[in-house]
Amino acid sequence: MFSFNLKEQDEISLWPLPQKFQSSAVAFKLSPASFQIVHAKQSSAGPSCGLLENAFRRYELYRLETFSQLVYEDYYGVNNINKTDISDFPRFAHRGILLDSSRHFLPLKVILANLEAMAMNKFNVFHWHIVDDQSFPYMSRTFPELSQKGAYHPFTHVYTPSDVKMVIEFARMRGIRVIPEFDTPGHTESWGNGQLDLLTPCYSGSSPSGTFGPVNPILNSSYDFMTQFFKEISTVFPDAYIHLGGDEVDFRCWESNPDIQKFMAQQGFGTDYSKLESFYIQRLLDIVAATKKGYMVWQEVFDNGVKLKDDTVVEVWMGNKMEEELQNVTRAGFTTILSAPWYLDYISYGQDWQHYYKVEPLSFPGTDAQKKLVIGGEACLWGEYVDATNLTPRLWPRASAVAERLWSDKSVTDVGNAYNRLVQHRCRMVKRGIPAEPLFVGHCRQEYKGL
Amino acid sequence: MFSFNLKEQDEISLWPLPQKFQSSAVAFKLSPASFQIVHAKQSSAGPSCGLLENAFRRYELYRLETFSQLVYEDYYGVNNINKTDISDFPRFAHRGILLDSSRHFLPLKVILANLEAMAMNKFNVFHWHIVDDQSFPYMSRTFPELSQKGAYHPFTHVYTPSDVKMVIEFARMRGIRVIPEFDTPGHTESWGNGQLDLLTPCYSGSSPSGTFGPVNPILNSSYDFMTQFFKEISTVFPDAYIHLGGDEVDFRCWESNPDIQKFMAQQGFGTDYSKLESFYIQRLLDIVAATKKGYMVWQEVFDNGVKLKDDTVVEVWMGNKMEEELQNVTRAGFTTILSAPWYLDYISYGQDWQHYYKVEPLSFPGTDAQKKLVIGGEACLWGEYVDATNLTPRLWPRASAVAERLWSDKSVTDVGNAYNRLVQHRCRMVKRGIPAEPLFVGHCRQEYKGL
Numbered sequence: 001m002f003s004f005n006l007k008e009q010d011e012i013s014l015w016p017l018p019q020k021f022q023s024s025a026v027a028f029k030l031s032p033a034s035f036q037i038v039h040a041k042q043s044s045a046g047p048s049c050g051l052l053e054n055a056f057r058r059y060e061l062y063r064l065e066t067f068s069q070l071v072y073e074d075y076y077g078v079n080n081i082n083k084t085d086i087s088d089f090p091r092f093a094h095r096g097i098l099l100d101s102s103r104h105f106l107p108l109k110v111i112l113a114n115l116e117a118m119a120m121n122k123f124n125v126f127h128w129h130i131v132d133d134q135s136f137p138y139m140s141r142t143f144p145e146l147s148q149k150g151a152y153h154p155f156t157h158v159y160t161p162s163d164v165k166m167v168i169e170f171a172r173m174r175g176i177r178v179i180p181e182f183d184t185p186g187h188t189e190s191w192g193n194g195q196l197d198l199l200t201p202c203y204s205g206s207s208p209s210g211t212f213g214p215v216n217p218i219l220n221s222s223y224d225f226m227t228q229f230f231k232e233i234s235t236v237f238p239d240a241y242i243h244l245g246g247d248e249v250d251f252r253c254w255e256s257n258p259d260i261q262k263f264m265a266q267q268g269f270g271t272d273y274s275k276l277e278s279f280y281i282q283r284l285l286d287i288v289a290a291t292k293k294g295y296m297v298w299q300e301v302f303d304n305g306v307k308l309k310d311d312t313v314v315e316v317w318m319g320n321k322m323e324e325e326l327q328n329v330t331r332a333g334f335t336t337i338l339s340a341p342w343y344l345d346y347i348s349y350g351q352d353w354q355h356y357y358k359v360e361p362l363s364f365p366g367t368d369a370q371k372k373l374v375i376g377g378e379a380c381l382w383g384e385y386v387d388a389t390n391l392t393p394r395l396w397p398r399a400s401a402v403a404e405r406l407w408s409d410k411s412v413t414d415v416g417n418a419y420n421r422l423v424q425h426r427c428r429m430v431k432r433g434i435p436a437e438p439l440f441v442g443h444c445r446q447e448y449k450g451l
Numbered sequence: 452m453f454s455f456n457l458k459e460q461d462e463i464s465l466w467p468l469p470q471k472f473q474s475s476a477v478a479f480k481l482s483p484a485s486f487q488i489v490h491a492k493q494s495s496a497g498p499s500c501g502l503l504e505n506a507f508r509r510y511e512l513y514r515l516e517t518f519s520q521l522v523y524e525d526y527y528g529v530n531n532i533n534k535t536d537i538s539d540f541p542r543f544a545h546r547g548i549l550l551d552s553s554r555h556f557l558p559l560k561v562i563l564a565n566l567e568a569m570a571m572n573k574f575n576v577f578h579w580h581i582v583d584d585q586s587f588p589y590m591s592r593t594f595p596e597l598s599q600k601g602a603y604h605p606f607t608h609v610y611t612p613s614d615v616k617m618v619i620e621f622a623r624m625r626g627i628r629v630i631p632e633f634d635t636p637g638h639t640e641s642w643g644n645g646q647l648d649l650l651t652p653c654y655s656g657s658s659p660s661g662t663f664g665p666v667n668p669i670l671n672s673s674y675d676f677m678t679q680f681f682k683e684i685s686t687v688f689p690d691a692y693i694h695l696g697g698d699e700v701d702f703r704c705w706e707s708n709p710d711i712q713k714f715m716a717q718q719g720f721g722t723d724y725s726k727l728e729s730f731y732i733q734r735l736l737d738i739v740a741a742t743k744k745g746y747m748v749w750q751e752v753f754d755n756g757v758k759l760k761d762d763t764v765v766e767v768w769m770g771n772k773m774e775e776e777l778q779n780v781t782r783a784g785f786t787t788i789l790s791a792p793w794y795l796d797y798i799s800y801g802q803d804w805q806h807y808y809k810v811e812p813l814s815f816p817g818t819d820a821q822k823k824l825v826i827g828g829e830a831c832l833w834g835e836y837v838d839a840t841n842l843t844p845r846l847w848p849r850a851s852a853v854a855e856r857l858w859s860d861k862s863v864t865d866v867g868n869a870y871n872r873l874v875q876h877r878c879r880m881v882k883r884g885i886p887a888e889p890l891f892v893g894h895c896r897q898e899y900k901g902l
Contacts, residue, residue, distance in 0.1 A: 103892040107899075134892050152894035346800050350836070385801070388899040389886035393841035435840035441554040441585050443603035448558075448839040450901055 013424035014069050016122055016404035017412050018088035026083040030061065030071065054173050065120060069428065092361070094313075094337050094376030095406040096125035096179075097399060099391075102132030102190065103383030105157040110388045112170050117396050117434045119174035121403035126171050127243060127378055129181045130159070133189035138164070138182075142232045143225075145194035164236060179296065180237045183245025184226070185215035185280050197221055200260065202253035213253020217280035218263040227287050234291035241313065242288060246306075247298035249277050278306045285309065296337075302329055315378070316340055323364035330370035338377040342402050344395060345382040351439060353422070354415055357401040362410070376406055396436035397426040464875035465520050467573055467855035468863050469539035477534040481522065486512060505624050516571060520879065543812070545764075545788050545827025546857040547576035547630075548850060550842075553583035553641070554834030556608040561839045563621050568847050568885045570625035572854035577622055578694060578829055580632045581610070584640035589615070589633075593683045594676075596645035615687060630747065631688045634696025635677070636666035636731050648672055651711065653704035664704020668731035669714040678738050685742035692764065693739060697757075698749035700728050729757045736760065747788075753780055766829070767791050774815035781821035789828040793853050795846060796833040802890060804873070805866055808852040813861070828857055847887035848877040 014021070061071075061079070066088065071081050097118055099106060115126060130138050136150030139158045148154045159167075168178050184191075192199035192212045197219065199212035216222050233242060251273040254260045260276070269275040281301055288295050289309060296313040303325075308314075313335045316325050322340045329336045341359040356379070362371045379402040381395050400422060404412065412418075419439065427444035429436040435448050465472070512522075512530070517539065521532050548569055550557060566577060581589050587601030590609045599605045610618075619629050635642075643650035643663045648670065650663035667673050684693060702724040705711045711727070720726040732752055739746050740760055747764040748757075754776075759765075764786045767776050773791045780787045792810040807830070813822045830853040832846050851873060855863065863869075870890065878895035880887040886899050 104889055105894055105898060135894070153896070156896075157894055157898075347798050348800070349797050384892055385889060387889050387894075388901075389881060390841070390844035390888040393844070430840065437841040438555055438836060438838050441835055443556055443586070443608055443838075445604070445607075447556060447608075450839075 013421045015400060015421050015425035016407035018086050019409055021084060021086040024083040027080045030079040030081055090407045092376035092406045094125055095123045096127045096378035097123050098127040098129055098378050098380040100129040100383030101137055102135050104387035105137055105152055107388050108163055110391055111167055113392060115171050115174055115176055117429060118176055120429060121400050122407050123403055124176050126176050126178045128178055131182060132187045136190040140232060142228050149193035150190040177239045178237060179239050179241050179243050181243035181245055185217060186249040187245060188215055198225060200253050200257055203256040214249055217276055218260060223283055226284055230288050230291055234293050241294045241296055243296040245298055246281055246301035274304045278304050281306045299325055313337060326364040327366050330366055330373040336374045339380050342377060342379040344379050344398050353398045353401040357405060357415060357418055359405060393435045393437040396429060396434060397422055400425060464872045466851060466872050466876035467858035469517060469537050470860055472535060472537040475534040478531045481530040481532055541858045543827035543857045545576055546574045547578045547829035548574050549578040549580055549829050549831040551580040551834030552588055553586050555838035556588055556603055558839050559614055561842055562618055564843060566622050566625055566627055568880060569627055571880060572851050573858050574854055575627050577627050577629045579629055582633060582641060583638045587641040591683060593679050597642060600645035601641040628690045629688060630690050630692050630694050632694035632696055636668060637700040638696060639666055649676060651704050651708055654707040665700055668727055669711060674734055677735055681739050681742055685744050692745045692747055694747040696749055697732055697752035725755045729755050732757045750776055764788060777815040778817050781817055781824040787825045790831050793830040795830050795849050804849045804852040808856060808869055810856060844886045844888040847880055847885060848873055851876060
């Protein structure tokens with residue numbers, strides 16, 4: 001039995017691995033009655049920092065994450081901690097998880113549980129892909145019909161203003177930013193249910209087919225709508241950034257529509273519909289810039305040559321030519337985040353976490369200045385095959401591999417060592433009520449108690 | 452909203468599809484206060500049949516499974532059922548699920564929940580792969596050290612006699628047999644911790660290496676042990692069959708051991724270690740036959756030419772040459788069950804349930820008499836990557852595809868139709884608390900409430 005305890009107290013079970021630490025064999029016993037965390041004399045934060053006070057409270061005895069991971073229970077159930085010096089900081093500033101609440105509605109409870117798991121893994125950005133073609137669960141005060149007609153169900157499958165507030169606050173208390181994504185002009189089918197004339201009517205021959213395509217970029221009403229809509233979004237979500245999407249615009253509907261064709265001719269776009277897409281995005285970006293928010297976009301917006309504000313963040317998601325894209329985006333001077341190698345909705349048999357772990361985000365050819373523009377990455381769990389029933393075990397601990405890649409030093413690449421720590425870390429998540437799936441055969445001292 | 456209701460009340464949402472049914476548009480309203488299920492006058496069962504009485508009670512208003520699936524809730528929350536005539540019977544008698552509680556310990560709660568899901572899908576055999584190399588959670592009254600030293604933990608990661616009783620009774624109430632598997636002579640590493648001299652000492656050169664191989668087939672003590680052990684198993688598990696395993700025996704350890712080499716020579720086996728394997732299995736089968744139980748074995752036992760009792764069930768699990776194997780086994784006159792195409796621990800991106808659904812178990816070349824020997828199949832969820840955190844959503848509704856293949860008529864092969872019904876069926880499971888994962892984008896009226 002003791003070998004197990006020794007393993008559990010081993011410093012290597014920290015996750016993600018701190019930048020520097022020095023553990024010793026000197027063990028202290030922790031008494032729940034007398035133990036407390038206090039502010040250091042030289043600390044600039046104090047009891048007036050509510051966020052930190054709340055974090056202290058939340059961790060009860062095991063208060064702050066790294067600290068909590070140092071505590072181990074011995075054979076007699078006594079909590080111990082070894083004398084340890086740690087100096088730590090993240091390698092990348094942006095460490096995100098993308099969840100998709102449109103393909104399937106994600107009940108609040110699932111989102112909050114995953115924010116908890118994110119905090120345990122030192123992720124600090126929740127990229128909330130909140131709406132898409134399939135459903136529009138965001139309840140807008142300005143345009144209530146968007147969710148009334150675009151959600152899977154207008155009452156049970158929506159995020160009310162207070163739900164959204166709760167997510168933001170729950171995240172904030174854990175040091176997590178919430179960046180909402182409202183993807184346009186594609187991926188917007190569900191918007192059309194509640195907003196007349198927003199989408200392009202597709203034609204079959206000379207008459208409308210009854211189906212709709214991307215946002216209609218030739219109507220002023222589209223831009224009036226976006227102006228009002230993003231004015232609301234910019235106040236509801238406090239983060240300095242909004243993700244505007246811009247990916248995978250299907251041109252076929254635009255091509256079929258005679259009014260669009262006429263507009264293309266007037267503008268001198270020829271038959272290059274990416275110019276029309278850029279025309280739309282350009283106006284959208286101006287609208288959002290006017291709200292004083294920064295914006296993030298998927299890589300196509302950059303690829304299509306849209307003029308972007310200097311502080312735009314370009315998200316590289318396409319797996320093919322990833323290094324070339326990173327080179328191009330950073331050469332153009334744009335801040336970049338990487339999600340291409342970390343599409344965790346793709347599953348396969350075995351330990352695929354190792355593939356995520358082995359990625360080196362800065363392996364592309366480029367100058368130091370270019371490398372500095374890569375501020376982090378995101379693990380994306382798209383929702384086609386994921387809902388409340390399977391999201392959490394599918395995401396964790398696979399996303400933990402990404403967490404360490406984005407937090408720890410570049411030199412931390414030993415997969416065997418990572419395996420041993422991650423096995424412990426996943427049991428720690430299980431112990432705290434997160435149904436993180438196993439890496440391989442074995443057991444946790446405390447198995448998952450839910451179903 | 453009404454289109455949704457019409458869809459839900461559609462007869463095609465039954466799963467697995469009954470052999471014959473005739474639905475009508477005549478709808479009856481069900482009143483919880485006055486509704487009851489009674490025995491038909493001509494029924495041979497009566498109130499004295501406790502099992503049926505309990506099934507009535509368990510289903511409360513929605514009492515028997517098919518019946519319960521006919522009940523639909525209308526827009527106003529009223530329960531309706533349409534006049535329907537059903538005549539039904541299973542195509543195959545053996546419809547099993549294999550769960551593996553050795554690679555990971557499965558808490559009782561998970562096993563019971565899956566028995567519930569099995570009943571909803573008309574599975575009738577729980578193949579309990581209870582022990583293996585990695586751990587021995589079965590608490591034996593005769594040999595308590597097997598779990599004391601072979602389980603992941605002697606108190607928290609074991610199945611006590613009362614746990615086992617509960618599983619068997621919970622299953623019985625739902626019309627499910629429990630067939631335990633105690634796999635020998637391979638897959639037995641964990642047995643060796645608590646049973647001295649049971650396993651073969653492996654040699655490195657001329658001295659023991661300290662590691663152990665399969666059950667030692669040359670010692671009388673091995674057979675004495677098996678006699679006592681299976682005497683216990685035959686009383687603890689009431690089913691007429693025990694699964695004896697016999698798969699994947701690695702000969703390298705036997706080959707390294709000088710005592711085994713000597714024995715081989717004495718017996719005139721040459722260097723054909725499959726003869727030694729057969730020697731062991733033959734004696735084991737005789738031991739188990741003396742307990743008056745029938746036995747199931749994995750296909751290798753047949754392939755190696757072991758003399759089997761006539762009522763032996765051979766389980767075909769190897770994906771390569773599956774049809775050839777079915778031909779051979781049935782030509783030899785043995786009853787057969789098929790699991791090869793249904794290893795659900797293998798996962799991939801997308802709707803792999805369709806592959807399981809499209810399997811036709813009787814597609815192999817053979818006579819009618821041979822076909823009749825295939826009495827069913829099993830969906831296997833091996834435990835290398837599965838524990839309480841992810842088992843249920845990984846198994847359901849993927850196993851439901853196997854359920855319909857084994858229950859419904861051979862002609863029921865329309866994947867589109869199956870998709871529509873299975874979407875409803877999976878929501879029905881979710882509604883009853885089973886976290887069955889989604890097939891694709893969409894929603895359930897009542898989403899999963901757990902985590």
